[in-house]
Amino acid sequence: MRLALAIVLFGILAVPVLALEELNSNHFTVEYSIDPKSECYTAGERIYAKMEIHPKNLDYRVLIGGEKDNPRTYYFWTDLVDPVWTLTVGYYKAGPLSEDVRGRSASIDVKYFEVDEERKGISKVVANLTGITPQCKSRLCEFVLINASCELCMPYALPNVTIKVANEAIFKNDIKSLRVRLAELEEKLKQENLYSEEDFRNVTAQINSAEDLVIAGKFLDADKRLSEAEQSLNSLSNLTNRKLVENLYNETKAKLDGIKELLVNSSVQLEKIKESEKYVDLALKQKDYESRLGDLEAQIKEARNLIEEGKYENANKKLETIGADADKLLKDVEDLMALIKTELEKKTAPLISLPSLDPYMLLLVISAAVIVVLGAFGVNRIRKRRKWDELR
Numbered sequence: 001m002r003l004a005l006a007i008v009l010f011g012i013l014a015v016p017v018l019a020l021e022e023l024n025s026n027h028f029t030v031e032y033s034i035d036p037k038s039e040c041y042t043a044g045e046r047i048y049a050k051m052e053i054h055p056k057n058l059d060y061r062v063l064i065g066g067e068k069d070n071p072r073t074y075y076f077w078t079d080l081v082d083p084v085w086t087l088t089v090g091y092y093k094a095g096p097l098s099e100d101v102r103g104r105s106a107s108i109d110v111k112y113f114e115v116d117e118e119r120k121g122i123s124k125v126v127a128n129l130t131g132i133t134p135q136c137k138s139r140l141c142e143f144v145l146i147n148a149s150c151e152l153c154m155p156y157a158l159p160n161v162t163i164k165v166a167n168e169a170i171f172k173n174d175i176k177s178l179r180v181r182l183a184e185l186e187e188k189l190k191q192e193n194l195y196s197e198e199d200f201r202n203v204t205a206q207i208n209s210a211e212d213l214v215i216a217g218k219f220l221d222a223d224k225r226l227s228e229a230e231q232s233l234n235s236l237s238n239l240t241n242r243k244l245v246e247n248l249y250n251e252t253k254a255k256l257d258g259i260k261e262l263l264v265n266s267s268v269q270l271e272k273i274k275e276s277e278k279y280v281d282l283a284l285k286q287k288d289y290e291s292r293l294g295d296l297e298a299q300i301k302e303a304r305n306l307i308e309e310g311k312y313e314n315a316n317k318k319l320e321t322i323g324a325d326a327d328k329l330l331k332d333v334e335d336l337m338a339l340i341k342t343e344l345e346k347k348t349a350p351l352i353s354l355p356s357l358d359p360y361m362l363l364l365v366i367s368a369a370v371i372v373v374l375g376a377f378g379v380n381r382i383r384k385r386r387k388w389d390e391l392r
Contacts, residue, residue, distance in 0.1 A: 019067070019070075020066065020067060020070065020072055020151060020152045021063060022152050022154060023063070023064060023150065023152065023153045023154065023157055024153070024157050025154070025156065025157045025158075026056065027055065027064055027157070028053055028054065028055070028064065028157065029053075029054045029055070030051065030053050030054070030148075030158060031052045031054075032049065032051040032052070032146065033049070033050050034047060034048070034049050034163070035048040039220055040140070040164045040166050040219040040220050041133045041163060041164070041165050042133070042165065042166055042167075042219075043134060043136060043165060044132060044135075045132065045133045046130065046131070046132055046133075047080065047129075047133060047145070047163070048128075049128075049129045049130070049145050049146055049161070050126065050128050050129070051076075051126070051129075051146050051148060051161065052124050052125075052126050053074070053125040053148065054123070055121070055122070055123075061120070061121025061122060061123065062112075062114075062120060062121035062122075063121075064110075064121075064122065064125075064150075065110045065112060065113065066109070066111050066112045068112045069112070071109035071110055071111040072109070072110050073107050073109050073150065073151040074087075074107060074110055074125050074148065074149075075105070075106075075149045075150065075151075076105065076106045076107065076127050076129075076146060076147065076148055077104060077105050077106075077144060077146075077147040078104055078129060078131060078144060078145060078146055078147070079104070079134055079143035079144045079145070080104070080131025080132060080133065080143075081131055081133070081134050082131055082132055083102070083103065083104055083129055083130070083131035084129070084130050084131065085100065085101040085102070085128065085129055086098060086099075086127075086128040087099050087106060087107075087108040087125075087128075088124075088125070088126040088127075088128070089108060089110050089111075089122055089124075089125055090122060090123045090124040090125070090126065091113045091121075091123065092113070092120065092121045092122060093115075093118065094113060094115070094119060097111075106127075108125070110122060110125060127148065129146060133163070133165050135167070136166060136167040136170075137167070138167065139166070139170045139171055139174060139223060139226070140165075140219060140223045141164070141165050141166075142162050142164055142165075143162060143163055143164075144160065144161070144162055145161045145162055146160075146161045147160050147161075148160075164219075164220065166219035166223075168214065168219075171210075171214045171219065171222060171226070174226055175207060175210060175211050175214070178203075178207050178226070178229055178230065178233060181233060181237070182204065182207070182233060182236075185233075185236060185237060185240045186200060188240060188244060189240055189243065192243070192244060192247050194243045194244070199236060200236065203229055203232045203233050203236055206225055206226075206228050206229035206232060207226075209225050210222045210225040210226045210229060213225060238310070238312070241312040241316075242307070242310075242312055244312075244316070245312045245315050245319065246307065248316060248320070249300070249303060249304065249307065249319055251323070252300060252303075252319050252323045252326065253300060255326045255327075256293065256296055256297060256300060256322075256326055258330070259293055259326060259329055259330050259333055260293060262330075262333050262337065263286070263290055263293060263333060265337070266286060266333065266336055266340055267286060269337070269341070269344065270283060272347070273340065273343040273344060273347060275347075276343045276346070276347070278339070278343055279343075282336065282343070285332075285336050289329060289332055289336065292329050293329065296322055296325055296326055296329070299318065299321075299322050303315045303318045303322065
């Protein structure tokens with residue numbers, strides 16, 4: 001009894017384990033076709049596709065199929081909407097086996113087949129597919145038409161067939177957005193008297209060309225042209241921002257130079273009123289304003305560095321702050337100069353000052369003075385004549 005059980009157990013262990021061999025791309029030849037054939041589709045189009053998987057040579061007819069009592073499963077996937085598959089296994093020198101499957105994923109078991117040495121293995125695995133192209137949520141999308149794989153296959157042993165689908169509405173939207181951006185840049189430069197039509201000519205031509213290609217349904221070319229236009233517009237935007245910030249830099253620099261000139265002038269005038277009781281207070285103000293100017297000049301150098309580094313937004317904010325501080329400093333310097341002027345006027349004012357008269361009153365005063373002088377001269381002359389007469 002024990003001997004019999006041992007023989008049975010030995011027999012079970014001696015049965016070879018059925019295992020599938022791993023496949024790679026060298027084992028297959030794959031052909032596929034699409035109808036209608038197009039470089040780019042739009043959403044809602046019906047597509048018919050076919051993929052045929054063949055053994056690369058006759059030696060692989062059995063290998064790419066299943067072993068005895070152990071089929072090899074082939075898997076298929078698509079992004080199409082409402083897809084319908086017809087999967088067929090063509091056996092070598094024998095009839096085919098087909099299955100119809102609905103859904104984005106489908107599979108079929110390729111069973112071992114052998115009649116004799118001349119008739120065994122498979123000749124092909126065929127996937128026929130029909131479905132609707134999906135909606136693209138961007139300007140241009142790539143979708144899987146047929147993704148194929150099989151049990152115990154290396155990744156990408158079978159090809160991945162894709163299609164491109166365009167969204168015409170988004171193309172038109174992007175073109176409109178580019179035109180709006182272009183108009184905004186033009187307006188900015190015109191306001192600053194920095195506009196140059198030549199700078200905008202290339203971008204305008206690219207946008208117009210992209211629009212014509214969309215109308216013609218040449219979406220891949222249109223996408224390429226739009227990408228070029230977007231890149232050109234970004235460059236133009238940088239150029240515009242640099243022009244604007246350079247203009248603001250020049251204005252701010254000129255403002256600081258003007259303040260510096262005023263401070264030099266106030267310093268010279270300040271030396272003329274050293275005897276004034278207000279001299280010390282005014283001199284301290286002068287020193288404070290010179291220090292503030294030095295700080296602003298250091299800041300504007302930092303703004304210059306930001307411009308050279310292409311950090312136009314940061315440079316613009318810094319220049320706006322410098323400009324506001326410069327306006328306050330200019331007001332303070334002008335007030336200082338007014339105070340110095342007042343002290344100078346006190347120093348040079350005459351000891352006796354005549355009251356101010358209007359022209360009419362002044363004429364009366366002068367006339368009266370003349371009459372008095374003439375009268376005095378006449379009286380003096382009469383006195384001299386009398387004395388002469390007395391002497392005679």
